[in-house]
Amino acid sequence: MVGLGGACFEAAPEDVGDFFAIRPEHRADVPKTQFKSRPGKTLSSRKWESAFSQDGHLDMAKVLRRIQRGGIHPSIKGVVWEFLLGCYDPNSTFDERNQLRQRRREQYEIWKSECKNMEPTIGSGRIITTPIIIEDGITVEVPSTSYLNNEDLGTPTPDISPRHCSRAKSIAFDSADKKVHQWKATLHQIGLDVVRTDRSLVFYLDEANLARLWDVLCIYAWIDNDISYCQGMNDLCSPMLILQENEADAFWCFEHFMRRMRGNFKTSASSIGVQSQLSTLAEIIKVVDPKLHQHLETLDGGEYLFAFRTLMVLFRRELSFVDAMYLWELMWAMEYNPNLFSQYEDQSAATDKSAAPKGNDKCLKQLGKFERKNVESGSLDQQAAFSVFLMAGVLEAKNKRLLKEAEALDDVVKILNDITGTLDAKKACGEALKVHKKYLSKTKKA
Missing domain, CATH: 1.10.472 (Cyclin A; domain 1)
Structure with a gap:
């Protein structure tokens, strides 16, 4: 299917609102949604498509005016966000964006394969919630990497505060594989945060979606040498995964989002970004x-x-x-x-x-x-x-x-x-x- 904005992507469900559905047992706890799509103000599918020239150049000024008046209709949020986050240049053509999307998907698969070689749980539909133990520089098998269960979703979400937002502590050992071991040391924390993420949403009742969120965050932690992973990134990444049908596209949205947000997570011995x-x-x-x-x-x-x-x-x-x-x-x-x-x-x-x-x-x-x-x-x-x-x-x-x-x-x-x-x-x-x-x-x- 040729998507809005000329990029190829998988067909989304007719009722995009299904993605945002709240689990019945959480409806009383979730703040009431105030956003409503307003004809003439909200950027609609029709207005979005009309903003493109025949070869794919986007009239960004026209799009910005409409978004600033009333936001984006849920059915096109994912593709519009890609432009707002700078994933695509509005002056590019349909063909140029399709080629770039394909290259990015291929790059994501390369990184995912690298991570899977280091930790087989990546891409398996499972996640790690137990710390990986390092003994004398050697990785010991994780005691439990079982499939997710619904009990995990009931875990209270911790407050994000300065003491919680420090980067995962490095493990002291003498090894040429220091980066690998430091990355592995973050995986269980990512897993613990993932099972707490947006647990009120029906979307995350599907354990495969929790595993996909874990995969995206783990791969990002691998490629970002300075930040790796910090608590709170799961909250920023979740909407990307829900809006993008393709996992690689969700990753690149998150990666571009982090370009502007990563300073918030930079830590030093004396301060947090x-x-x-x-x-x-x-x-x-x-x-x-x-x-x-x-x-x-x-x-x-x-x-x-x-x-x-x-x-x-x-x-x-x-x-x-x-x-x-x-x-x-x-x-x-x-x-x-x-x-x-x-x-x-x-x-x-x-x-x-x-x-x-x-x-x-x-x-x-x-x-x-x-x-x-x-x-x-x-x-x-x-x-x-x-x-x-x-x-x-x-x-x-x-x-x-x-x-x-x-x-x-x-x-x-x-x-x-x-x-x-x-x-x-x-x-x-x-x-x-x-x-x-x-x-x-x-x-x-x-």
Whole structure:
């Protein structure tokens, strides 16, 4: 089947909503979904197809306008996300994208074979949840790599916090196979996280889907020498797997997503990557709302660690699965800039914002609202991602309550927890743009 956007992919079920169905026993625990497809606002299949020229060039400006107004219809989320994440250049043709997709699928199979040779459980429909033991540099067989059972899905999901997000500890031994052993040391943690991932969704009742998620994360951990795997990546990867019928395509969506997110997971002896965003958040609030910032500092919240989990996994825990996807695509559309993506297979994807177009109206139309303002103002701060302004917007929306009711840091957390299940993604993005405009205005005057 020739898919939307000209790429070949397997036919998806008629009712894509089936993928997002909630298990009956979890319906009371899951935040109510607020997203609804709105004719005339939501990017529909018809509008998506009409945005392509005869040979496959995509009018990205037209697509961005529609997404920013009302998100993407569930039936085409997967293929549109590939463009939003920079998997494909909108200026490429149908044939060029089909060839690139095929090359990527072949590369994924090569990596998967490498991993399978090192650990036969990869690709077997099973996962590892028991630590692999290393004795004198020799890998000992895993005591149990049994097929998944439904009892695993009832395991409580741990909080993501600084102490949980450190990279898997390296195992000390003298061996030329250090990378292999370090990779194997992460596999059981990936397995434990996988069986906790989106366990309320009917999709993951199929154990084969859990195994596919495990495979994708294990293979990513193998090819990313700096980050490997960190708790929270499972939450970012899950929607890719659900939206993409082909496992390799899901992997490449996740890989491109991680190009912009991997800084959050970089760790050192003294800090975790997302802390740089927390510092930026603190600076933004200090500029746009110095009274609130001072109040938070008084409560010993000046480091803004209460926003750690939210920024780490982009509001996944605060929203329903469907609303989280809606928020992500709004964010990606708002901050879209083709100059930030590699057009080919170069994994060192271009990230130099100084190359962004300036003064060219046609080029500026290819940018999202947020990124356009950055370019027009000359703001090139890599850390000031849209998600940081989104969090700043949430704090501003809770300004009065925080100033009046928060007498301790626990109160701040409690007040912010109220957004769970109630956050309106479209409205939140609008508030983020207002904070961004105010921040640019005040910093420019300074």
